[in-house]
Amino acid sequence: MIKNVMFVAGTHGNETSGIQLIRNWQRNGCPYKYSTFELSTMLANEEAIVRNVRFVDEDLNRQFSLPKLANPELTLESQLAIDINARIGPKGESQYDLVVDIHNTTSHMGATLILPSSAPFYVSMARFVKQVLPEANILVEDEIPYEEHPYLCTLGKYGVMIEVGGQPQSVLREDVYQLTTLLAGTLVAFCESYNSNELSELAPCQAYRFIENIHFPLDSDGQRIAMIHHQLQDKDFVPLLPGQPIFKCFDGTEKVWEGNTEVYPHFINEAAYSKQHVAFATADSCLL
Numbered sequence: 001m002i003k004n005v006m007f008v009a010g011t012h013g014n015e016t017s018g019i020q021l022i023r024n025w026q027r028n029g030c031p032y033k034y035s036t037f038e039l040s041t042m043l044a045n046e047e048a049i050v051r052n053v054r055f056v057d058e059d060l061n062r063q064f065s066l067p068k069l070a071n072p073e074l075t076l077e078s079q080l081a082i083d084i085n086a087r088i089g090p091k092g093e094s095q096y097d098l099v100v101d102i103h104n105t106t107s108h109m110g111a112t113l114i115l116p117s118s119a120p121f122y123v124s125m126a127r128f129v130k131q132v133l134p135e136a137n138i139l140v141e142d143e144i145p146y147e148e149h150p151y152l153c154t155l156g157k158y159g160v161m162i163e164v165g166g167q168p169q170s171v172l173r174e175d176v177y178q179l180t181t182l183l184a185g186t187l188v189a190f191c192e193s194y195n196s197n198e199l200s201e202l203a204p205c206q207a208y209r210f211i212e213n214i215h216f217p218l219d220s221d222g223q224r225i226a227m228i229h230h231q232l233q234d235k236d237f238v239p240l241l242p243g244q245p246i247f248k249c250f251d252g253t254e255k256v257w258e259g260n261t262e263v264y265p266h267f268i269n270e271a272a273y274s275k276q277h278v279a280f281a282t283a284d285s286c287l288l
């Protein structure tokens with residue numbers, strides 16, 4: 001039984017769709033019908049929202065591993081994580097059955113539901129979402145156990161992230177806002193159906209499972225020698241085949257995908273990962 005659900009946004013202060021959605025729900029109420037659980041809302045990093053930045057000192061959405069919560073640093077986000085853990089955790093014993101954390105990406109990932117686990121609850125959620133919203137992408141990040149993830153959503157007994165794009169940082173696009181609203185509403189409907197035991201007949205669905213991050217090629221001074229190839233740009237979740245170009249080098253040459261199998265690229269040219277020189281992430285296709 002899902003009794004308490006927390007919708008969070010503003011974990012990154014310049015990802016506007018979720019922030020606007022939470023403000024609208026706080027002002028007008030959630031527009032989707034539910035009666036079997038309590039729904040709460042929260043803006044996570046108010047200081048980053050005011051400053052219109054992703055974070056003040058460091059990424060809030062990397063502060064929620066148990067070791068980090070046990071040994072906080074003197075940064076704004078590390079201290080904020082302790083507060084949030086007290087409010088909606090504590091991690092491992094949360095009063096919230098489900099935490100939904102809403103994000104934007106500058107990559108063209110459409111409406112993506114990120115699942116930090118493939119336990120049966122998440123499989124049910126994925127199948128329900130794909131049935132109601134077939135254009136949604138399901139991205140599974142179960143390369144480490146749920147509780148080892150540093151994500152804010154893992155404070156909940158269950159936790160997921162909504163990731164919608166492409167939208168530039170600090171910009172609000174209507175199409176991206178509407179997709180965010182649709183996916184959030186679908187999760188409200190899922191909780192209602194889950195509580196009513198109406199989920200047993202759901203068919204397996206297609207999903208993507210994270211493999212690895214691919215970095216931009218650098219020279220010996222740490223400077224980039226290439227950019228995302230135009231044939232890869234905006235092709236999130238489109239199969240990338242061995243031999244297809246991924247980088248256009250500034251000397252005019254190309255670098256191709258040298259993997260042995262096709263992969264599904266995502267977070268292609270994500271602005272927030274540029275500092276770490278992450279060019280894109282790969283996934284393989286799976287059935288959930």
Ligand SMILES: [Zn+2]
Binds near residue numbers: 011
């Ligand atoms: Zn984010």
